[in-house]
Amino acid sequence: MEHQHDHEKHNHNHDHGGIFGKRTELYFAILSGVFFLMGLILARVPWATPWVSLVCYILAYVFGGYFTLLEAIGKIRKGEFEIDFLMIVAAIGAAYIDRWGEGALLLFLFSLGHSLEHYAMNKASKSIKALGELSPKTALLKNGGDLKEIPVEELRLNDIIVVKPNTKIAADGVVVKGSSSIDQSSITGESIPVDKTAIHDISDLPQFEKLDPSHVVFTGTINGDSMLEVQVLKLNADATISRLVKMINEVETKKSPTQLTTKKFEKWFVPIVVVLVIGLCFLHLIIDETVQDSLYRAISVLVASSPCALAISTPSAVISGIARAANKGVIIKGGRALEDLGSLTTIAFDKTGTLTEGKPRLINAIALNGYDKKEFLELVLDVESLSDHPLARAITKDLKDEYKVENSNRSSNMEAIQGKGVVGQYNGGHIYIGNGQLMKEKGIQILEEIQDQIDQLQKEGQTIMLVGYKQRAIGLLSVMDVPRKSAAPTLERLRKIGIKQLIMLTGDHQNVADSIAAQIGLTEAKGNLLPEDKVKAIGEYVNKGIKIAMVGDGVNDAPAMANSTVGIAMGAAGSDVALETADVALMSDRIESLPFVIGLSRKSKSIIKQNLWASMGIVAFLIPATLFGFANIGVAVAIHEGSTILVVINALRLLRYNLD
Numbered sequence: 001m002e003h004q005h006d007h008e009k010h011n012h013n014h015d016h017g018g019i020f021g022k023r024t025e026l027y028f029a030i031l032s033g034v035f036f037l038m039g040l041i042l043a044r045v046p047w048a049t050p051w052v053s054l055v056c057y058i059l060a061y062v063f064g065g066y067f068t069l070l071e072a073i074g075k076i077r078k079g080e081f082e083i084d085f086l087m088i089v090a091a092i093g094a095a096y097i098d099r100w101g102e103g104a105l106l107l108f109l110f111s112l113g114h115s116l117e118h119y120a121m122n123k124a125s126k127s128i129k130a131l132g133e134l135s136p137k138t139a140l141l142k143n144g145g146d147l148k149e150i151p152v153e154e155l156r157l158n159d160i161i162v163v164k165p166n167t168k169i170a171a172d173g174v175v176v177k178g179s180s181s182i183d184q185s186s187i188t189g190e191s192i193p194v195d196k197t198a199i200h201d202i203s204d205l206p207q208f209e210k211l212d213p214s215h216v217v218f219t220g221t222i223n224g225d226s227m228l229e230v231q232v233l234k235l236n237a238d239a240t241i242s243r244l245v246k247m248i249n250e251v252e253t254k255k256s257p258t259q260l261t262t263k264k265f266e267k268w269f270v271p272i273v274v275v276l277v278i279g280l281c282f283l284h285l286i287i288d289e290t291v292q293d294s295l296y297r298a299i300s301v302l303v304a305s306s307p308c309a310l311a312i313s314t315p316s317a318v319i320s321g322i323a324r325a326a327n328k329g330v331i332i333k334g335g336r337a338l339e340d341l342g343s344l345t346t347i348a349f350d351k352t353g354t355l356t357e358g359k360p361r362l363i364n365a366i367a368l369n370g371y372d373k374k375e376f377l378e379l380v381l382d383v384e385s386l387s388d389h390p391l392a393r394a395i396t397k398d399l400k401d402e403y404k405v406e407n408s409n410r411s412s413n414m415e416a417i418q419g420k421g422v423v424g425q426y427n428g429g430h431i432y433i434g435n436g437q438l439m440k441e442k443g444i445q446i447l448e449e450i451q452d453q454i455d456q457l458q459k460e461g462q463t464i465m466l467v468g469y470k471q472r473a474i475g476l477l478s479v480m481d482v483p484r485k486s487a488a489p490t491l492e493r494l495r496k497i498g499i500k501q502l503i504m505l506t507g508d509h510q511n512v513a514d515s516i517a518a519q520i521g522l523t524e525a526k527g528n529l530l531p532e533d534k535v536k537a538i539g540e541y542v543n544k545g546i547k548i549a550m551v552g553d554g555v556n557d558a559p560a561m562a563n564s565t566v567g568i569a570m571g572a573a574g575s576d577v578a579l580e581t582a583d584v585a586l587m588s589d590r591i592e593s594l595p596f597v598i599g600l601s602r603k604s605k606s607i608i609k610q611n612l613w614a615s616m617g618i619v620a621f622l623i624p625a626t627l628f629g630f631a632n633i634g635v636a637v638a639i640h641e642g643s644t645i646l647v648v649i650n651a652l653r654l655l656r657y658n659l660d
């Protein structure tokens with residue numbers, strides 16, 4: 001509780017700070033309204049001298065105009081020319097023709113409208129900022145035998161911290177002692193706690209990204225009922241949560257396509273209005289009316305045509321949409337990604353780790369051609385332990401754990417052959433481990449009967465790797481990675497919400513691809529693809545004008561993702577690379593979030609559309625209404641500001657979006 005308080009003090013929004021704190025803008029608007037009303041009343045009481053009411057109006061001007069003027073000046077400095085400026089001009093114009101009352105009303109309603117607008121927009125960004133407030137301020141550093149509470153900024157890499165039950169974890173790191181179930185919802189949006197256990201071997205830690213997620217913990221997540229010891233693997237500034245917050249804050253500055261179009265529209269619309277308004281000022285030269293009448297009309301039209309609601313209609317929806325996604329553990333990087341997500345018709349998935357569990361198990365390890373089995377297994381272990389391909393890691397693990405083979409480190413010069421396998425040196429001979437293609441290229445013969453066996457295994461969905469040593473096939477490995485339980489229902493869901501094509505792209509054999517596809521219900525499965533083929537396959541869809549997303553781990557699939565309309569990375573919590581490269585990052589590896597974000601994006605798009613129509617409709621109605629004198633300044637301002645707030649409230653509905 002104390003921490004939170006502390007944070008409030010330092011972190012509040014300074015945009016519109018002032019003597020009354022956060023709400024100064026609103027209070028000023030209210031004061032402006034009070035003085036306007038007093039002016040209005042005093043102008044009508046017989047005993048008050050006219051200047052008393054004038055003083056009230058002037059005070060209404062001061063309070064109503066203060067922030068508007070500040071904002072206008074700020075924008076003009078940046079070379080932007082916006083509505084605030086037009087409003088100031090209109091108010092000055094009103095004063096000039098001695099319509100102080102209407103000028104005061106204008107500034108009062110304008111400032112009220114805008115402070116409410118800011119308040120509402122804050123509500124959206126607050127749910128983003130709340131993310132940043134998740135990380136605790138201090139950590140319990142284990143220092144020999146005793147514990148010391150230190151600020152998180154002072155933690156260094158490889159420090160050991162103690163996490164008490166039911167407290168927040170203070171650093172990204174690996175569990176080295178204890179096991180507990182951890183509420184990671186703050187990062188992944190997953191409400192069910194995840195079990196974490198201590199890593200067995202801390203002597204030779206792999207990179208943070210390569211660690212098994214069941215040992216990894218994140219800053220800001222909440223420990224369950226038991227004590228943990230965590231080795232710090234990231235400095236506070238680099239913690240996943242810090243990156244997230246930074247990323248989402250940058251997102252607000254990236255404009256969506258609709259926003260850019262609206263900006264373009266404003267670029268020619270505003271000058272036209274200005275010319276029209278200036279022309280209207282001189283109307284008394286042509287038709288029979290007073291200068292005052294002409295100016296009054298010009299000011300009303302100016303107010304009526306300020307595209308205020310239009311300007312806010314898209315950003316408000318984009319921010320609300322992104323905020324909603326963020327608290328469900330999905331990072332959407334900007335308005336463009338949001339709008340693209342909403343227009344998808346096709347989704348391509350990587351196989352391993354995306355549609356499948358990504359935990360391949362070694363099913364068969366068969367020595368061929370009379371090669372000694374023990375020797376064969378050792379050889380495979382020695383070579384594969386040098387590779388960090390997921391298949392290699394699975395094979396290594398199972399050979400050690402299940403087959404009790406020991407690593408004798410007799411292999412050297414291991415090299416990966418992209419999308420095919422590995423090559424290494426062993427006892428003075430070349431050894432190849434990889435797919436059939438690799439064996440063919442290296443001139444290693446596979447007997448007919450073995451090929452039949454391979455075909456059979458592949459049809460069951462097993463990935464086959466052959467081992468060639470000294471130009472001879474000496475063994476066969478088969479590995480099985482089962483589809484995620486959530487894959488079939490998620491694909492079904494996606495189809496239901498209208499995604500027409502669901503495609504799998506994989507480096508694995510076509511038979512394996514087909515087998516998985518049949519199990520989970522894809523429209524198409526493309527196998528035998530090298531990484532560059534995946535990029536090409538995506539490119540073909542994009543060239544046909546199809547909006548396609550590529551879903552993958554964000555690391556191996558980064559090029560294909562970059563080539564797609566939207567790149568979606570899964571399990572991004574553990575991988576900075578994935579977080580950086582993707583347009584959309586699912587922090588957890590739950591593909592079931594996909595229908596939700598797509599639904600949310602579509603909703604955002606439709607809200608943007610509603611907002612655009614509403615705001616343009618109002619302007620289209622108000623301009624003639626003021627032009628022909630049906631609406632005076634007061635009515636014009638009221639409708640104008642009313643529509644602005646309506647548009648923002650409409651956008652805020654996204655904060656409560658749920659896929660039904």
Ligand SMILES: Nc1ncnc2c1ncn2[C@@H]1O[C@H](COP(=O)(O)OP(=O)(O)OP(=O)(O)O)[C@@H](O)[C@H]1O
Binds near residue numbers: 418433465505
């Ligand atoms: N280290 C390795 N050891 C043995 N075989 C390998 C290795 N790396 C790749 N291969 C072989 O190359 C094939 C293609 O590998 P690639 O990395 O392109 O695809 P993948 O990651 O297994 O599958 P996906 O494309 O679905 O993610 C694998 O199916 C395997 O047969």
Ligand SMILES: [Zn+2]
Binds near residue numbers: 113308644
């Ligand atoms: Zn406005």
